Amino acid sequence: MNLLLRSIDELQLDLDDLLFVSGIGCAAWIPSPHFNADTLHTLHGRAIAFATGAKLFNPRLLTIVVSGDGDLAAIGGNHLIHAARRNLDLKVICANNRIYGMTGGQAAATSPRGTISATTPDGCPDDPFDLCRLVLGAGAGYAARYAVTQPRELQAAIGKTLRMSGFTFIEVLSPCPTQYGRRQGLETAPELLAELREKCLPLEQWRRLPPAARRERIATGEFTREPA
Amino acid sequence: MSVTETTVSSPLPPGKYYFSGNEALAEGAIAAGCNYYAGYPITPSSEIMERLAARFAGLEGRVFIQMEDELASICSVIGAVWAGAKGMTATSGPGFSLMQEAIGYAALTETPLVLADIQRAGPGTGQATKVASGDLMQAKWGSHGDYQPIALCPWSVQEMYELTITAFNLAETYRVPVFLLGEEAVGHLQERLDIPAANRVARRHYQPGAPPFGHPDPAGVPSMPAFGQGEKLLVTGSTHDEYGFRRTDDPAAHARLVARLNDKILQHRDRIVSTRSYRLEDAEIAIVAYGFTARSAWLAVDELRRAGKKAGLLRLRTIWPFAAAEIAALGSSVRQIFVPVPPADRRPDHLPGNHHPGGTGAVAWPATWKNTCARAPTAPRSVPAAATAS
Numbered sequence: 001m002n003l004l005l006r007s008i009d010e011l012q013l014d015l016d017d018l019l020f021v022s023g024i025g026c027a028a029w030i031p032s033p034h035f036n037a038d039t040l041h042t043l044h045g046r047a048i049a050f051a052t053g054a055k056l057f058n059p060r061l062l063t064i065v066v067s068g069d070g071d072l073a074a075i076g077g078n079h080l081i082h083a084a085r086r087n088l089d090l091k092v093i094c095a096n097n098r099i100y101g102m103t104g105g106q107a108a109a110t111s112p113r114g115t116i117s118a119t120t121p122d123g124c125p126d127d128p129f130d131l132c133r134l135v136l137g138a139g140a141g142y143a144a145r146y147a148v149t150q151p152r153e154l155q156a157a158i159g160k161t162l163r164m165s166g167f168t169f170i171e172v173l174s175p176c177p178t179q180y181g182r183r184q185g186l187e188t189a190p191e192l193l194a195e196l197r198e199k200c201l202p203l204e205q206w207r208r209l210p211p212a213a214r215r216e217r218i219a220t221g222e223f224t225r226e227p228a
Numbered sequence: 229m230s231v232t233e234t235t236v237s238s239p240l241p242p243g244k245y246y247f248s249g250n251e252a253l254a255e256g257a258i259a260a261g262c263n264y265y266a267g268y269p270i271t272p273s274s275e276i277m278e279r280l281a282a283r284f285a286g287l288e289g290r291v292f293i294q295m296e297d298e299l300a301s302i303c304s305v306i307g308a309v310w311a312g313a314k315g316m317t318a319t320s321g322p323g324f325s326l327m328q329e330a331i332g333y334a335a336l337t338e339t340p341l342v343l344a345d346i347q348r349a350g351p352g353t354g355q356a357t358k359v360a361s362g363d364l365m366q367a368k369w370g371s372h373g374d375y376q377p378i379a380l381c382p383w384s385v386q387e388m389y390e391l392t393i394t395a396f397n398l399a400e401t402y403r404v405p406v407f408l409l410g411e412e413a414v415g416h417l418q419e420r421l422d423i424p425a426a427n428r429v430a431r432r433h434y435q436p437g438a439p440p441f442g443h444p445d446p447a448g449v450p451s452m453p454a455f456g457q458g459e460k461l462l463v464t465g466s467t468h469d470e471y472g473f474r475r476t477d478d479p480a481a482h483a484r485l486v487a488r489l490n491d492k493i494l495q496h497r498d499r500i501v502s503t504r505s506y507r508l509e510d511a512e513i514a515i516v517a518y519g520f521t522a523r524s525a526w527l528a529v530d531e532l533r534r535a536g537k538k539a540g541l542l543r544l545r546t547i548w549p550f551a552a553a554e555i556a557a558l559g560s561s562v563r564q565i566f567v568p569v570p571p572a573d574r575r576p577d578h579l580p581g582n583h584h585p586g587g588t589g590a591v592a593w594p595a596t597w598k599n600t601c602a603r604a605p606t607a608p609r610s611v612p613a614a615a616t617a618s
């Protein structure tokens with residue numbers, strides 16, 4: 001939230017032309033009602049669809065979608081890939097806490113295999129989405145992933161996408177100690193942050209890992225459309 | 229209501245046209261100033277989006293998009309309306325079902341929009357090309373919670389044009405989603421359409437700085453701003469106060485908001501409800517009908533008159549809010565009231581007409597009605613002017 005505001009401030013963007021669109025979830029409360037700009041707090045999963053209408057009708061609006069992973073990628077996954085395919089000029093920022101936070105910690109489409117959650121007591125049986133590669137595959141012009149433990153990189157990426165046109169996607173790995181951490185034996189926010197710091201690896205280094213080791217780590221950085 | 233109407237000249241040259249109902253609806257939307265359309269193909273409504281795609285391309289400042297599904301279609305319309313558009317979408321039963329959550333969102337956020345539901349026979353996928361009006365109840369109660377939609381039932385190609393303009397005007401006046409409930413038959417019917425030189429079109433009421441979600445009148449309609457005007461709008465589908473701040477724990481705030489959402493329609497029902505009478509002056513038997521079925525009913529009235537029976541027709545052009553007072557009045561002047569429904573629909577034992585407060589008129593379901601309705605295709609291809617007049 002802070003980083004996004006700092007980027008907007010640095011670019012001296014006119015707040016009158018800014019529109020923040022969010023879905024339903026903890027992450028969806030980041031812009032609304034906190035930001036001093038137009039905000040549209042929508043339905044669960046539909047933020048991108050609402051944003052599509054606003055942006056198409058008034059292209060002057062710098063339209064930024066901020067929401068959770070469940071919201072954007074599970075219930076709203078269809079809108080995400082179609083907006084990417086259209087390369088619509090939307091700036092999507094996805095706060096990925098790897099869980100359904102607001103509803104009490106159920107497994108998400110982004111929960112790593114083995115995640116203990118309220119609906120997967122024996123561990124999540126499936127692999128998660130790789131959101132950056134999903135949107136790139138669908139046609140997005142830009143996709144990047146950083147953890148909140150990488151504020152400088154994250155802010156640079158946000159600043160960059162605000163100056164770009166076309167569909168951009170930034171995945172922000174964020175801690176949810178209450179719903180995610182607690183169940184994985186990471187009780188506190190510092191523990192979760194330490195886990196993120198330890199797991200996250202720049203893309204180039206991650207690529208050099210043997211395939212089996214890759215699964216244990218999280219690739220961060222700017223993704224390109226070439227196969228990883 | 230603070231909405232003003234202005235006379236807007238018709239984008240199509242005035243004159244006589246030969247159009248399908250769906251094409252006429254699309255032209256009505258253009259005439260009403262619709263400048264955003266989002267939709268997803270579905271029979272029997274697709275001609276609306278096809279015509280708008282072609283027509284918008286030749287007009288300034290109109291946006292057309294085919295979305296990935298009906299959820300996206302209506303949500304993008306709501307987004308566009310908040311960006312200043314006059315927006316609409318069109319669909320049929322299965323798509324109408326998908327749109328229900330967003331309809332409730334539009335009701336709560338007081339988003340004016342028009343939704344044409346060209347009905348098919350349901351439930352389920354049902355019969356895509358058969359006449360039915362089975363979405364009537366869904367139009368009223370489809371989304372959860374307490375709200376009052378407006379729904380119009382055109383019976384002719386002319387009304388597909390005219391009531392679409394009315395639908396946009398009502399949407400602007402009351403800041404509500406307005407439904408056009410056509411049936412397959414009126415969507416695909418081809419008949420004469422008279423395009424006038426100009427139409428009365430409601431202008432959106434916007435007062436800078438006024439609260440966008442509250443009104444001093446508990447049945448009032450707030451000013452409708454748009455993104456990008458510097459209002460720093462807070463639009464949310466959660467319970468909110470007059471400036472859009474979420475009030476999800478305050479029962480009084482919820483009661484106040486929901487009461488106004490309902491009262492702004494119910495207390496203005498006399499201005500919204502529209503009916504047409506045919507040969508009712510001395511009638512002893514009345515038929516109450518709406519939409520395409522009213523064409524058969526109109527024919528039946530003439531047949532009954534020829535047979536010496538004093539029959540008349542009350543045609544509902546608005547189905548929601550319901551014309552309860554008008555039907556109650558009818559109940560005290562006629563001996564019997566018949567309510568025909570298309571054969572594909574359920575018997576009308578659950579229709580609100582059976583529970584109207586008048587109580588004196590008998591609502592009956594004569595066994596012969598099924599046959600009469602089945603003869604709908606033999607109804608005249610154009611409705612005489614006398615039948616359209618009040």
Ligand SMILES: Cc1ncc(C[n+]2csc(CCOP(=O)(O)OP(=O)(O)O)c2C)c(N)n1
Nearest residue numbers: 024025026027044068069070071100101102
């Ligand atoms: C149609 C619908 N289904 C379910 C819900 C309940 N719901 C609210 S938030 C949420 C999950 C949010 O998860 P995510 O988007 O990951 O955000 P987080 O709370 O984790 O930040 C769900 C399932 C809803 N509001 N609407």
